[in-house]
Amino acid sequence: MKEAAPSAAPADGVQPVPPPAPGADRRPSLDFADSTAALPGGQRYDALETPDTARRWLLGRDLIAPDVRMYEVCAARTRTLRGHVRALFTARVEERMAPAESLRAVNEALTRVPTAPLLTWDETDGPRRVQLHPTDQAVDHALAALAADxxxxxxxxDAALLAACGAAPCDRFLLRTHGRRHWCSTRCGDRVRAARAYARRSGA
Structure with missing residues (x-):
C-alpha cells in the first residue's frame, strides 16, 4: 500500500517524528545527525529547531541536566555542529575527503572542555575525581560528547556500516545491521517498494 504524503503542517504545530534509524540507540552522534530529516511532501523535521526543542532533545539523551536553560545562541551552535557531523558522515559514506571546516568544528568541540574527570578536594570527602559540568558550560560538554562519539x-x-538512507527524499543516516539494508526505517523501505511496484506496473 502506498504511503500517503504528510499534510503540509499539523494543526498543533508538532512535527511528525521519524522512527529511530538502526544504530541510533547505541550511537548518540548518529541520532544527532538524524535529528533533522527531509520528509515526503517537501517537509523537513528538525528536533533542534528552537531552544525548547533542542533542550528536550539533549535532556532526553542525558546530555544536559534538567536545570539547564537553553538559549537560541546555544541551540544555533548545536545545529551548526550537527551540520558538520552530517558533512563528515556524508564524506565517509561517499568515500571522499571530509570538508576541512567540518573537521575543525568537530575538533574544536572536542577540545573546548576537559573530557577527563578533574581532581577535587574537600574537607568532607577528601581527594576525588569528578566530571564537572558547570551550568555555563553544559552545552559545551554535551557537544563535546557528541563530537567524541x-x-x-x-x-x-562501525564506520564500515555507516550508510545513507536510499529512500528519497530522506537524507538520514543508519548503521547497516541486516545485510545490505539501506533504509533508515520500515516507512522508507515501504515507500521504495511501492515506487518499484508502480514502476513495474506502468512499464517504466
Missing part, C-alpha cells in the same frame, strides 16, 4: 564512529568498526 562521531569521531569514534568514523574511526571504529
Amino acid at each position: 562521531a569521531a569514534d564512529l568514523l574511526t571504529g568498526p
